[in-house]
Amino acid sequence: MPELPEIETIRLGLLPHLKYALVRDLVVRNPRFRWPIPSTLSAQLRGARILDLSRRAKYLLIVCDRGHLIAHLGMSGSLRLVSGDRVIGKHDHYDLVLANGRIVRFTDPRRFGSLHWTSEPPEKYALLANLGVEPLSEAFDGEWLYHASRGRSVSIKQFLMDQHHVVGVGNIYANEALFRAGVHPHIPAHRVGLERCTRIVTAIKHTLDLALSAGGSTLRDFVNCDGEPGSFQLSYRVYDREGKLCYRCQGAIKMTRQGQRGTFYCPSCQR
DNA sequence: CTTTTGACCTGACAGC
DNA sequence: TGCTGTCAGGTCAAAA
Numbered sequence: 085m086p087e088l089p090e091i092e093t094i095r096l097g098l099l100p101h102l103k104y105a106l107v108r109d110l111v112v113r114n115p116r117f118r119w120p121i122p123s124t125l126s127a128q129l130r131g132a133r134i135l136d137l138s139r140r141a142k143y144l145l146i147v148c149d150r151g152h153l154i155a156h157l158g159m160s161g162s163l164r165l166v167s168g169d170r171v172i173g174k175h176d177h178y179d180l181v182l183a184n185g186r187i188v189r190f191t192d193p194r195r196f197g198s199l200h201w202t203s204e205p206p207e208k209y210a211l212l213a214n215l216g217v218e219p220l221s222e223a224f225d226g227e228w229l230y231h232a233s234r235g236r237s238v239s240i241k242q243f244l245m246d247q248h249h250v251v252g253v254g255n256i257y258a259n260e261a262l263f264r265a266g267v268h269p270h271i272p273a274h275r276v277g278l279e280r281c282t283r284i285v286t287a288i289k290h291t292l293d294l295a296l297s298a299g300g301s302t303l304r305d306f307v308n309c310d311g312e313p314g315s316f317q318l319s320y321r322v323y324d325r326e327g328k329l330c331y332r333c334q335g336a337i338k339m340t341r342q343g344q345r346g347t348f349y350c351p352s353c354q355r
Numbered sequence: 356c357t358t359t360t361g362a363c364c365t366g367a368c369a370g371c
Numbered sequence: 372t373g374c375t376g377t378c379a380g381g382t383c384a385a386a387a
Contacts, residue, residue, distance in 0.1 A: 087381095118363065118383080142381080159380040160365085175365090194364045196381060211383085238358070247382070254381070343359075346379080 086157045088219065088252030089295035090308075091142050094163055097309035098188065099137045101165055102146070106183035107132045114177040117198045118158075121178065125201050129153070129180075140206065141215050141251035146180075151203035153180075154212070158196025164189050165309050188309075216249040219288050220296075224250060226282025233273035233281070240276050240284070241269035242343050253288060256323050259348050261287040263322045268354040269347045270340070322348040 086094070110129045115121040128150070136147040144163070146153035155163065168185040178199060180188040190197065202209040217224045229250075233243055241262060244253050253261070262269050264287035267280050276284070299308065321331055323346075326339035330350040340347045 118381095156381085158364090158382090192364095193366065194380080196364070236357085242358095245381090255379090344361090345381095 086142065086159075086161065087254040087257055087295075088142060089292055091139055091144055091157065091252075092296055093299050094157075094309050095137050095139050095144055098163065098165060101186065101309075102134045102137055102182075102188070105134045107134065107148070107180065108183045108185075109179075109181040111179040111181060112177070113172070113179075114195075117177075117192075117195050119198050119200065121199050122201065125199075128201065140212055141218075141247060143212060145206055151201060152206045152209075154200040154202065154206060154209065155190070156198045156200075158192055158194060158198070160194040161190060161192035161197035162307050162311075163309060164191065164307065164311050166311075215247055215251050217251070219250050219252050219292060224285060224289075226278060226285050229281040229285050230276075230278045233276060236273040238273055239270050239342055240267060240273045241347060243273040244284070244288070245343075245345070250288075252292070255345050256320070257288065257291055259323045259346075260321060261291050263349060263354060264291065266354055268351075269342065269349050322350060324348065 107129050110126040112121050112126065115123070129148070133149040134146055135149060138145045138147060142156060144155045144157075146155065157163065166187050166189050168181075168187060170187070170189070173191060175193045175195075176189055176191050177195070177197075178190045180190075182188070190199070200209065200211065206212055217228065232249055233240070236243055238246075241258050244250055244258050244261070245255065259269070261284060265280065265283040267276065267284055322337050325337045325348060328337050329335070330337055330353055332353050333350065335350055335352045337348055338351050340349075
C-alpha cells in the first residue's frame with residue numbers, strides 16, 4: 085500500500101506527463117468512495133490546465149488553473165498513466181483523460197481512496213487543514229518530537245502514526261523506524277526522552293529516504309505510475325516477522341496489537 | 356480537550 | 372470444492 089515514499093514516487097513519475105497538460109475529461113465509473121466524487125466535478129475539470137503536481141502528507145495535489153484536485157490512494161489505490169485503448173478493469177474507478185488521449189487511471193479494489201476538489205488554497209481544505217508536520221522537512225527533528233509528545237499518554241508508535249502530529253508514517257514504516265531506533269513501541273510518548281526522540285526522527289527520515297531514493301519500495305502491491313513495482317526491496321526487519329529471528333540479536337520478534345494495528349518489535353533490541 | 360473504538364471495503368487465506 | 376470467518380490497511384467520525 086502506498087505510504088509517503090510511494091506517493092512521492094507516483095508524483096515524480098506523473099509530473100513530466102501532466103505538467104501543462106490540458107484535461108479533456110474526468111470519467112467516473114464508480115463515484116462511491118469514502119467521500120463520493122461530486123457529480124459536478126467532470127464538468128468543472130473539462131478544459132482545465134494542469135500547472136503542477138505537489139504532495140501534502142499522502143495526498144497528491146494536482147494543481148489546476150482553476151483549483152486543486154486532491155487524490156488519496158487509500159491503501160490499495162494506484163494511479164497509472166495508460167493509453168486510451170487500455171482495457172478497463174473491474175476496479176478502475178475513474179479516469180483523468182488528457183487532451184492528448186493519454187489517461188491517468190485510478191484503480192482501487194478496496195475503495196479507501198478518494199478524490200476531492202477545492203478552489204480554495206488546498207491547505208484550507210478541511211481534510212488538509214489539520215495535518216501535522218512533514219517527516220522529511222527540517223522542522224521535524226528530535227526537539228520537535230520531544231516537545232510535541234510531552235503530556236501525551238498514547239504509545240510512541242500510535243503517536244507517530246497520528247496524522248495530526250506527523251504525516252506520512254504508516255504502520256509498516258512506524259514498526260521499522262522504531263526498530264531501527266531501538267525504541268519499544270509501547271512506551272508512552274511522554275516518557276520518550278530527547279535522545280530517543282532524536283533517534284526515532286533519524287530512523288524515520290532514513291527509512292523514508294531509502295524507499296524514496298529507490299523509487300518506492302515493494303510494499304505489498306504498490307505499483308508506480310507505469311504499473312511497475314518499486315525497485316527497492318524493502319526487507320522488513322520486524323514487520324510481518326512474528327516468531328522469526330531478530331537480525332540483530334537472534335531473539336524472537338514479537339507481535340502485539342495497538343489500536344487495531346499489528347505491532348512488531350524485538351523485545352530485547354527495543355526498550 | 357485527549358483517547359479509543361467503529362466503520363468503510365474486498366482480496367487473500369485459514370479452517371471446516 | 373465451496374462455504375464461512377478473519378484479517379489487512381489509512382483515516383475520519385463518533386463515542387467515551
